[in-house]
Amino acid sequence: MMKIIIIDDEPLARGIVKEYLQMHPHIDVLQECGDGFEGLKAIQQWQPDLVFLDIQMPKINGFEMLELIDQPPCIVFTTAFDEYAIKAFEAHAVDYLLKPFSQERFDKAIRKCNDQLQKGGSDYNTQALLNAAAQIPQQSQRVVVKSGNKIKIIPTHEIWYIEAADDFVKIFTAEGYFLKNKTMGHLEQVLDPHHFVRCHRSYIVNIQQITRIDPYEKDHHIAILRSGSQVPLSKNGYGKMKGVLGL
Amino acid sequence: MSSTPLSMIRFRLIFSLCWIIFMVDHALVLHMFGLPWKEAITDSVVSNILLLLPCLLIMNTVQYYMPQTDRYFNIFACCLALALVTTGLIKFSLKLTLDYYESFEPLLNRSLPIRFSIVFLLLGCITMISVLWYNVEEQKENELRKSGSEKLAREAELFKLRQQLHPHFLFNSLNSINALIGSRPAEARKMVQQLSDFLRGTLKKEDAQRVSLEEELQHLQLYLDIEKLRFGNRLVTNICKDDTAGSLFLPALLLQPIVENAIKFGLYDTIGETVISIKTYQEKNELVVEVSNPFDPSTSPALHGTGFGLSSVQRRLYLLFARNDLLSTSAIENMFTTQLKIPQAVLG
Numbered sequence A: 001m002m003k004i005i006i007i008d009d010e011p012l013a014r015g016i017v018k019e020y021l022q023m024h025p026h027i028d029v030l031q032e033c034g035d036g037f038e039g040l041k042a043i044q045q046w047q048p049d050l051v052f053l054d055i056q057m058p059k060i061n062g063f064e065m066l067e068l069i070d071q072p073p074c075i076v077f078t079t080a081f082d083e084y085a086i087k088a089f090e091a092h093a094v095d096y097l098l099k100p101f102s103q104e105r106f107d108k109a110i111r112k113c114n115d116q117l118q119k120g121g122s123d124y125n126t127q128a129l130l131n132a133a134a135q136i137p138q139q140s141q142r143v144v145v146k147s148g149n150k151i152k153i154i155p156t157h158e159i160w161y162i163e164a165a166d167d168f169v170k171i172f173t174a175e176g177y178f179l180k181n182k183t184m185g186h187l188e189q190v191l192d193p194h195h196f197v198r199c200h201r202s203y204i205v206n207i208q209q210i211t212r213i214d215p216y217e218k219d220h221h222i223a224i225l226r227s228g229s230q231v232p233l234s235k236n237g238y239g240k241m242k243g244v245l246g247l
Numbered sequence B: 001m002s003s004t005p006l007s008m009i010r011f012r013l014i015f016s017l018c019w020i021i022f023m024v025d026h027a028l029v030l031h032m033f034g035l036p037w038k039e040a041i042t043d044s045v046v047s048n049i050l051l052l053l054p055c056l057l058i059m060n061t062v063q064y065y066m067p068q069t070d071r072y073f074n075i076f077a078c079c080l081a082l083a084l085v086t087t088g089l090i091k092f093s094l095k096l097t098l099d100y101y102e103s104f105e106p107l108l109n110r111s112l113p114i115r116f117s118i119v120f121l122l123l124g125c126i127t128m129i130s131v132l133w134y135n136v137e138e139q140k141e142n143e144l145r146k147s148g149s150e151k152l153a154r155e156a157e158l159f160k161l162r163q164q165l166h167p168h169f170l171f172n173s174l175n176s177i178n179a180l181i182g183s184r185p186a187e188a189r190k191m192v193q194q195l196s197d198f199l200r201g202t203l204k205k206e207d208a209q210r211v212s213l214e215e216e217l218q219h220l221q222l223y224l225d226i227e228k229l230r231f232g233n234r235l236v237t238n239i240c241k242d243d244t245a246g247s248l249f250l251p252a253l254l255l256q257p258i259v260e261n262a263i264k265f266g267l268y269d270t271i272g273e274t275v276i277s278i279k280t281y282q283e284k285n286e287l288v289v290e291v292s293n294p295f296d297p298s299t300s301p302a303l304h305g306t307g308f309g310l311s312s313v314q315r316r317l318y319l320l321f322a323r324n325d326l327l328s329t330s331a332i333e334n335m336f337t338t339q340l341k342i343p344q345a346v347l348g
Helices: A011-021 A036-046 A062-067 A083-092 A103-120 A126-133 A137-141 A184-190 A235-245 B009-032 B037-064 B069-097 B104-162 B167-183 B185-204 B213-234 B255-269 B307-321
Strands: A002-007 A027-033 A050-054 A074-079 A095-098 A142-147 A150-155 A161-165 A168-173 A176-180 A196-200 A203-206 A210-216 A220-225 A230-233 B210-212 B235-241 B249-251 B274-283 B286-294 B327-332 B335-343
Touching: A002 A011, A002 A036, A002 A103, A011 A027, A011 A103, A011 B167, A011 B213, A027 A036, A036 A050, A036 A062, A050 A062, A062 A126, A062 A142, A074 A083, A074 A103, A083 A095, A083 A126, A095 A103, A126 A184, A142 A176, A161 A184, A184 A196, A184 A203, A196 A230, A196 A235, A203 A230, A220 A235, A230 A235, B009 B037, B037 B069, B037 B104, B069 B104, B104 B307, B167 B185, B167 B213, B185 B213, B210 B213, B213 B235, B213 B249, B213 B255, B213 B274, B249 B286, B249 B307, B249 B335, B255 B274, B255 B286, B255 B307, B255 B335, B307 B327, B307 B335
Parallel strands: A002 A027, A002 A050, A050 A074, A074 A095, B235 B274
Antiparallel strands: A142 A150, A161 A168, A161 A203, A168 A176, A196 A203, A210 A220, A220 A230, B210 B249, B274 B286, B286 B335, B327 B335
């Protein structure tokens, strides 16, 4: 028995998946979800084998939802048209379905997932997929984090700075900091390089928040933010900062 | 190819008139120097006809050989040579025609330097005028070509902006139809019809074409019906139309991208029912359309900009009206409103 969840904001789009699934009696639909929040909860609750996931959805999109899951299940993306997403799928996804898709194409996706599951779960490269998906312009304007049971969407301009903390990053904002299960490298890649500078091995700073930069010990500098927070700049980071600020 | 100045009737008249005055003057001067009327006139006619030939030659040659700006010395040399040859010819011809008048030869010899300088000056002037004329002609032609290509580029851009029917909408609609075919074939058929009518509407419209608000709203309704099928009960629209506004005009297919943008933000930013309101009215000489949608201020940084859908509308308005202030957006509490103004006089 294969357990699946369907996440799509259009009822008719969920309907067609269910209809095609009638040909696969060994598959059990655990839940249908109309948005990313619901989807996230359902995945955590049910631990499905496979998820049919739409990209454009209310509140948080498919990629953002996926970022919040620690061990994502096998995913088949369904989307109508999105050149960035498709580029990402081609490189890293198990499979993706372009709407409208046929029963044959759907069956093929199911077979692929079956093979994948038998080989040992969803061991494909979700991280690489999300990195590729981060190139979607609209997505780079906000960061989605989990805060307890709640999902928090942080517009990037509200971020003060980001600090590395083991396997996590701490995203500092006016409301305190939020943990995100991502690497500094990932965030550096995702955030707009005109506004965010990796000024130190363990820090990324929002240059719009900086009020001044003071020298600190030899070769080192320190950035003072509007909030009063202090962010260290390495020698290398200070050079990068000067480049971005046009000094 | 540019025409010669001689092809213009006005120029021909002026040119002939100048030439006659010149001939009369020539005869008069000679007479004052003591030549009888008959001989003076013969002299004037012979020398001026001989002078006319190189002038025409110059005007026609410059048409095919435009001197480069740094080659003015060559022109000078050519004029000088031509003047010399012409003066020689004049002298020779006059000798032949007026040989019978005995005191003519000393007068001719004495007046030769003056004749030469006049010929040289005149040829120089004619050359200068011709060069200037063709320069201006060439510039005019360039400008015409430039404005022509600009117009073409503008039309192509307008066409592209107008055709920017989001593929996302099209494929999602097809997917909905695909889903309906199995479960509710009658509705599938209806949706195919609506989608076809909508697509036909977007294809047949010319860009410069203005349509009445009434017509544009009908077209928009087709779009909204399809979207409502896709999103089920989540999408509610509320269209409020002023009585007088219906007969006002706006460029075709302008509302759909604005409403599409509102639906996208409204539906993707909130969970549950989304009400999109469209309000139209007349203000002074402008048609005003306001489209508003709910949004969540805490999660929508995208609303800081105008969004891609709106930027293409903005561009179209600029190309049509040369104004950038016709489209504006505002966010009040959790309502996002896009306001569009269409000046009526320019379209009319």
